Amino acid sequence: MPLANLLTNAFTYSNMLVLMALGLTFSYITLKVPNFAQGDFIAVGAYVAYTSYVLWDIHPYLTIPLSFHVSGAISLLMFLFVFSPLSKRGFKLTELMIAYFAAEMIIRSALLIYTDYMQSSLSKYFSNILIPVGQVEIGGYEISSPLLASFILLLTILVSFLIILKYTKLGIALRAVIQNPELGRVYGVNVEKMYAISWFLAGGITGMTGPVILTFFPTDPNIGWTFLIRIFAASIVGGIDSMLGAVIGGYFVGMSEVLGIYVLSQPPIGLQPVYRVVIPFVLMIAALLIMPRGIASKLEGISFRRERK
Amino acid sequence: MEAPVLRTEDLNAGYGKMHILFDITLAFPEKKVTVIVGPNGSGKSTLLKTIFGLAKVISGKIYLKTQEITSKPPHDIAKMGIAYLPQTQNIFENLSVQENLKMAAYTLSKEEASAKVEEVLSIFPLLRAYMKQKAGKLSGGERQMLATAMALMRSPEILMFDEPTAALSPKISHQLINIIRDLNTKKEKTIILVEQNAKLALEISDYAVIMGSGRVTYKGEGRKLLEDPELGALYLGLRARQQ
Numbered sequence: 001m002p003l004a005n006l007l008t009n010a011f012t013y014s015n016m017l018v019l020m021a022l023g024l025t026f027s028y029i030t031l032k033v034p035n036f037a038q039g040d041f042i043a044v045g046a047y048v049a050y051t052s053y054v055l056w057d058i059h060p061y062l063t064i065p066l067s068f069h070v071s072g073a074i075s076l077l078m079f080l081f082v083f084s085p086l087s088k089r090g091f092k093l094t095e096l097m098i099a100y101f102a103a104e105m106i107i108r109s110a111l112l113i114y115t116d117y118m119q120s121s122l123s124k125y126f127s128n129i130l131i132p133v134g135q136v137e138i139g140g141y142e143i144s145s146p147l148l149a150s151f152i153l154l155l156t157i158l159v160s161f162l163i164i165l166k167y168t169k170l171g172i173a174l175r176a177v178i179q180n181p182e183l184g185r186v187y188g189v190n191v192e193k194m195y196a197i198s199w200f201l202a203g204g205i206t207g208m209t210g211p212v213i214l215t216f217f218p219t220d221p222n223i224g225w226t227f228l229i230r231i232f233a234a235s236i237v238g239g240i241d242s243m244l245g246a247v248i249g250g251y252f253v254g255m256s257e258v259l260g261i262y263v264l265s266q267p268p269i270g271l272q273p274v275y276r277v278v279i280p281f282v283l284m285i286a287a288l289l290i291m292p293r294g295i296a297s298k299l300e301g302i303s304f305r306r307e308r309k
Numbered sequence: 310m311e312a313p314v315l316r317t318e319d320l321n322a323g324y325g326k327m328h329i330l331f332d333i334t335l336a337f338p339e340k341k342v343t344v345i346v347g348p349n350g351s352g353k354s355t356l357l358k359t360i361f362g363l364a365k366v367i368s369g370k371i372y373l374k375t376q377e378i379t380s381k382p383p384h385d386i387a388k389m390g391i392a393y394l395p396q397t398q399n400i401f402e403n404l405s406v407q408e409n410l411k412m413a414a415y416t417l418s419k420e421e422a423s424a425k426v427e428e429v430l431s432i433f434p435l436l437r438a439y440m441k442q443k444a445g446k447l448s449g450g451e452r453q454m455l456a457t458a459m460a461l462m463r464s465p466e467i468l469m470f471d472e473p474t475a476a477l478s479p480k481i482s483h484q485l486i487n488i489i490r491d492l493n494t495k496k497e498k499t500i501i502l503v504e505q506n507a508k509l510a511l512e513i514s515d516y517a518v519i520m521g522s523g524r525v526t527y528k529g530e531g532r533k534l535l536e537d538p539e540l541g542a543l544y545l546g547l548r549a550r551q552q
Contacts, residue, residue: 090325169411176401176412183398185363187459188387188416 006262008144012216014254015150016209019157020227021234021246023206027075029178029241030198031083033096037104039224039231041071041203043111045210046219050129054122060131060211061149067211068204075203078103079196104225111221133215146216153212157205161243174198206231226277230257233280237287239294248295253280314339314499315360315391315467320369322359328367329355331523337467338516342493342500344531346507347520353503354396356520357469361393362386373467388416392465396472399456402445406436406455409444413459422462429458432488450481457488467499468492474506482506486513511535 024038045067049060082099091099115126133145165171177184177194184191213219230253238249261276287294313336323329330352337343345353358364360371362383371379378386383393401409410429414422430437433454439447444455453473460468470489474482490513492498504510511517514531527534534541 169415172404172408172411173415176404176408179401179403180398182363183395183401184412185383186361186387186393186395186399187413188384188463189412190382190384 006259008147010255010258012144012147012150012212013258014251015147015154016212016216017230017234017254018247018250019150019154019209020206020231021238021250022157022161022243023202023204024231024235025238025240025243025246026205027199027202028235029243030195030202031079031087033083033093033100034232034240035075035078035202036097036100036228037075037078037107037224038202038206039226039228040104040107040111041075041206041224042210042213042227043219043221043224044071044074044107045207046129046214046223047111047114047126047210047221048207049211049214050126050131050219051118053131054118054124060133060214061145064153064208064211067207071207071210072200072204074107075207076196076200078203079199083195083199084192108221108225115221127220128218129214129220130218131215146212149212149215150209153208157208158247170197229277229284230254230280233284233287235294236284237294239296242294242296244299245294245296252295253283256280256283312339313337314374315501316372317356317360318370318372320356320359320371321367322355322364322369323367324355324364329364329523330359333369333525335518335525335528337499337501339499340493340497341515342490342502342513342531343516343518344507344510344514345501345503345518345520346505346510347526349505350522351520352523353520354471355523357393357471357501357503360386360469361391363393387463390463390466391469392460392463392467393469394456394460394471394473396475400444400447400452400459402443404444405441406444406447407440409455409459410462413462416463425462425464429461432461433458449477450485453477453481453485454488457485461492465498467501469501469503471503472505473502474504474509482509486510489513508535 020038020042023041024035027035027038048067048070049063052058052063052066053060078100082103083096086096086099118124119126135142135144136148137143163171165175173184173189174194174197176187177189177191181191184194213223217223234249234253235246236249237252238247239245257276257279260279261271261273264271264275265273291297316336317333320330320333321328333356345356347353355364359366362378362381362385366380369379370377373389373391376389378389401412404412410426411422414425417425435451436455436458439451444452447455457473473485473489477485486509489500489502493500493513502510502514511531511534517527517529517531517534518525519527
C-alpha cells in the first residue's frame with residue numbers, strides 16, 4: 001500500500017472516530033452513564049443515507065443533515081423513554097447501563113428487520129453495502145472524497161461546538177448544567193431540557209458519520225456494535241469527561257489502529273488485518289492502567305471538564 | 310406581624326425516605342429580614358430547599374402570597390421571584406465571572422440582562438475586575454459576593470441565603486451581612502437568612518425562627534433574642550458564649 005493511501009485511510013478513519021467519540025463523550029458528561037447504543041447511531045445514519053440513495057438516487061453526503069436528525073431523534077427518544085423514567089425511579093449506573101444494552105439490542109434488531117424487509121421488497125442489497133464516491137481534484141491533487149468529507153464534517157462540528165459552547169446562551173447553560181445541575185435549577189434552567197438537547201446532539205453527531213462510513217467501509221446493521229469498542233477506546237484514552245479528550249483520543253486510537261495493523265501485517269510478523277480491533281482494546285486497557293483520566297487530564301486548564309466532588 | 314409574602318402550612322418534607330421537617334408552619338413577612346438559626350442538622354437548610362422545590366414535600370403546603378407553590382420545580386419557582394443561594398457550590402466554578410452572571414440571568418432577555426449586570430456590578434464593584442476570570446479562582450468572600458450578585462440578577466422579591474458567612478473571616482462576614490442588610494433596607498427585598506453565626510445574623514433581623522430536630526422551637530422578634538438574656542441563653546446559649 002503506498003504511503004499516501006495509508007495516510008488517507010488513517011486520517012479518514014481517525015476523523016470519523018473523533019466525531020463518534022465526541023458524541024459518546026457529550027452524552028457521558030451530561031448524564032454520567034456510558035451509552036452503549038452510541039455505535040448504533042452510525043448504522044442509523046448510514047442506512048438513512050443508503051435508503052435515500054437507493055430510493056431517490058441522492059448522494060450520501062447530501063443526506064448528512066437528515067442522518068443527523070434521525071440519529072439525534074433516536075438518541076432523544078432513548079433519553080425520554082429509557083433514561084428519564086428509570087432515573088426518576090431512582091435507578092443508578094448499573095441498571096441504566098443494562099437498560100442501554102437493551103436499547104442497543106432493540107435499535108440493532110430494528111435495523112436488521114428493516115434491512116431484511118427492504119432487501120426482499122426492493123430486491124436490492126441492504127447488507128454489506130458500500131457506495132464508492134471516488135476522488136475529487138483540488139489544485140491538481142487527487143483527494144479521496146471520504147477524507148475530504150470527514151475532514152470538513154469534523155471541522156464544521158468542532159467550530160460550531162466551540163461557538164455554541166463559548167458564546168451562546170444555550171452553550172453557557174449546557175456547560176453550567178454539566179458542572180453543577182443543581183445550581184442550574186436554582187437559576188431557572190430546565191436541566192432536563194438541557195440533557196435532552198445534549199442527547200439529541202450526541203446522537204446526531206455520531207449519526208453524521210454514517211453516510212461517510214458508507215462510502216469508506218462495507219456497512220451492515222452491526223457496524224455500530226463493531227465500532228463501539230473503538231469509540232469507547234478513543235473516549236477513554238483521550239479522557240472520557242473532556243471534549244478535547246475525544247479529539248485527542250480519536251486521533252490517537254484511529255492512527256494507531258490503521259498504521260499499527262499495517263506495520264504488524266508486514267513481514268516478519270505477517271498478522272492478519274482482521275486482528276486490528278485488538279489495537280484499540282490494548283490501548284484502552286493500557287490507558288485505564290496508566291492514565292485512567294486520559295491524555296486530556298494531563299493538559300488541565302485547556303479542556304472544560306465536570307467538577308469532581 | 311405584617312402580611313406574609315411567603316408561608317408554609319404544616320409542612321413535612323425530606324429527601325427520599327428520610328423525613329427531616331415536621332409540621333413547619335411559618336409566615337415570612339414582606340420586606341423584612343427573617344433569620345433562621347439552630348444547630349447542625351436541625352433542618353434549616355432543608356426548609357429553604359423545600360420552599361425552592363429541591364427537597365421532597367411529604368405533606369403540607371407552601372404559598373407565595375396567595376398562590377400555592379408546593380412541589381413546583383425550581384426553575385418555575387425561580388421565575389416567580391424567589392432566589393435561593395446554596396451554602397456551597399453556589400457559583401459555576403468553571404465558567405468566568407461574566408458567564409456566571411449571564412447564567413444567573415438565564416430567564417431574562419439580552420437587554421434586561423446587560424442592564425442588570427451593570428446594576429449588580431454597582432453593588433459589587435469588586436467583581437468588575439474579575440469579569441473574564443474563572444469563578445473557581447475567586448476567594449471565599451468574592452465567591453459569596455458573586456453568588457449574591459447572581460441571586461440579584463433576576464430582581465427577586467425574596468432572597469433566601471443558606472449560611473452565607475460559613476468559612477468566611479469575621480471581617481468579610483460582617484461586610485457580607487451588611488450587604489444583605491442593605492438589600493433589605495435600600496432595595497426592599499424580603500430576606501430569609503439561615504445562619505450558624507446567630508449573634509451576627511440576629512443583629513440585622515426583624516424576625517427570628519429557631520429550629521431544632523426538624524421542628525420550629527421559637528418564632529418571634531429577632532432582637533428580643535439578643536436583648537433578653539434569658540431567652541438568648543435558653544435557645545441559643547448566647548450568654549454562656551459571652552461569659
